[in-house]
Amino acid sequence: MALSVRALTIHDLDLADEIVVAAYNASCSRKDMLRYYLRLQPDGWILVLLDGVPVGLGGLIDYGTFAYLGMMSVHPTAQRKGIGKTLMEHLLAWSDARGCPTVLLDATNAGAQLYKQYGFSEIGKTVSWLGTFKKVPVPFYQSEPLTLFPISRVDLSAVAHFDARYFGADRTRVLTAMLEDYPQRAFLARSTTGEIFGYIYAQANTIGPWVARSPAVAEQLLARILELPFTDGFGVNVALANSEELPLLEHYGFRFSRVLSHMQRGVVAQRDLTKVYGQASFALG
16 A cells, blocks of 8 residues: 655546545535635645545645645545545645644544644634525614625725734635636625725625624625525535624524534634634635
8 A cells, every 4th residue: 555645736626526525425516616726725735645546635725824724535435544644744744834833724523533633723613504594584783884885806905904804814815716706796895984894705605705893794795695696505604703693694594504623733823703704615714
């Protein structure tokens, strides 16, 4: 049995998708998401090969102040053969070589046990919710005097600056790429003086990234997004630290799906997750 590691390339996407779908018993392809991650961080994604056959996949998105680790996948036929260990060692070595002080991730209970062996500790919980609304109900919060605008490229610098206060890092490239992929599905909220109070993106079946200064602003953005069509339902992933979101999501008919451990390795990342209402994805934060 020989293990080897190589960089993931655009030509590997079919093989990589097979690994992810099998590992997570997914009901649909993850190929488009893998292509997206590779586009954002071409040097951060790897395959582990067993006797020359790809059986493991994982990657990191480096934001500078911290990196997010995600899509850790081992094909069921290659379990308990050191694939996960090899993935972790190579990805963490890559992060350390870049001088990244912190690595973050969201893990299942089973995955958390592996990550603890590599210096990760739980710092919170991330909760997944599924949208089940039939129609938009009456508002839960009293609306603030705001105007909602579709996000355009000229807004991205200001949106990224607003976002960094809460997310804890500059993710201009993520916000830019998502706007390119989902035009007319991203909105920002401005006050009467033009100040940004929040923003939201709607992907094909995920609401996020979504950041707002108050739950009332978050609700106004959500109500606008729920007017859009989604494919195969939709969901949102949010830190349990944002306690104000639970009543809002329940009001709009979302139902609990699952909870994951939010884990950290390295120095404490300076973030304010109480204002983050939706992640871009588990691999992007």
